[in-house]
Amino acid sequence: MDDDPSRRGQPSNHTIFGVDMAILAGDALFPLGFRHIVSQTPPDLVPETRLLRVIAEIARAVGSTGMAAGQFLDLEGSTNAVDFVQEKKFGEMGQCSAVCGGLLAGASDDEIQQLRIYGQAVGVLYQVVDDILEAKVKKEENEEEKKKSKSYVSVYGVEKAMEVADELRSQAKKELEGLEKYGDKVLPLYSFLDYAADRGFSFTPPV
């Protein structure tokens, strides 16, 4: 697929365990996710109905109209699809995570929609900013762009990518404004958005 020998400095699964094991590991992690939700969520706190909605949401996000679709188009490599690919590969995960939080809490349909748009925007924003930062570094080191995937930056250039990042930031903020009645509880979601955009701090790497 992407043929990545490593991720965040760690050798990728197939590099260490082989392709066959990597496929099995992926195939086993999926159902474990669903099993984990069911076996570990306290039933007195979350009714089964909500669990089912969460399961359906995750299945949708990962499936043939979600992340798998993004992966596929990414592999095809057409520059026309770069927006779609970004949305599907990164937006879906963000969307799904935020929505699942809302579903578990029994949020209203409107609120779920707001979380969806927020999550989608943050997901894509995070990736666009990643690409921008990478492009800046590469420029300094004069490296050649060898990545298989097309990024906003490689298709539209750094300046346009930064415009897109700003737009996404506003979009996400607007949704959070609609959730203002929850007072300080919205703060983490704001901070998360700011981090995605500014990377105001870095995580200390493990010793």
Place this chain on the structure above:
Amino acid sequence: MAFSTLSTYSSNTYIPKTLSPINRRHTIRCSSSPISTQFDIKTYWTALIKEIDQKLNDAVPLQHPKPIHESMRYSLLADGAKRAPTVMCVSAFELFGGNRVAAMPTACALEMVHAASLVHNELPCMDDAPSRRDQPSNHSKFGVNLAILTGDSLFTLGFRHIVAQTPTDIIPHDRLVRVITEIARTFGSTGMAAGRFLDLEFEPNTANFVREKKFGEMGQCSAACGGLLAGASDDEIQRLRKYGKSVGVLYQIVDDVLEAKTDGERKKEGKSYVSIVDDVLEAKTDGERKKEGKSYVSVHGVERAMEVAEGLRSQAKKELDGLEKYGDNILPLHSFVDYAVDRGSIDW
């Protein structure tokens, strides 16, 4: 004629929740025949196949991106699929007197996750199968990348389908959750994935049923899901599990026996006597040899394999004995076992 048509079971019959012998069509029993020869399994099964194929077709429309969905449809709607997981699930559900409409989404989901598993198993790095039932395997036609995504997509679709399509006025949510858990467990790291791992690890000619176990897991899961949907007792679910497991394994053993027999017959022409098993091993490609060397038949031979199959048949039937109170609702499950074993001699 092997199957009598005196007692017919229409697939469109709505079975009332409490099945009283007085309310249904009177059946004529021949005391010397085993129970299932009065049941028209052919009609029952072909009608079910038709129904499930239609539902599966509707479940995967050709939406954007087309190639993924085309690939999903290719593997899911393969010609000649017998839909064994479906039959096990629906028959197990109908045992308790429900309307199959409620079980169909789960039955469909089982076909989807089953198909997903097969697509991944056939990959070059796994079983390396170029074809299945004379149809090119998914990766042969669409490439490895798309095959991987297709398997992933079919698997997740299964779970989505159960939640989106099961009528929740008929099936309470807690049962759906149990079904989802059952399927997730079956395919996870202690179920199928473990089996597939062992399949990769073991040297050929180690007879340990590893390959057959995978089908036992599928059968077990399907039958259990039917029972879970119907709200069966824990005891009953256990029986269905054991039944499903036996049938799954024996189905595969007989499949291999039939394959060995036809290949052997082909090879025997113009040759002096050679064992069927040797011929079979000789004729296969690398990938097929990988598979063959691990099947019970290729290691122990046809005769011993059939003995094992008969043993499994008795085992399966024994579990059904404990469910006799459901009367004629049990006929499909009985017939399914007999079909699995005897189908070599039946003209379909």
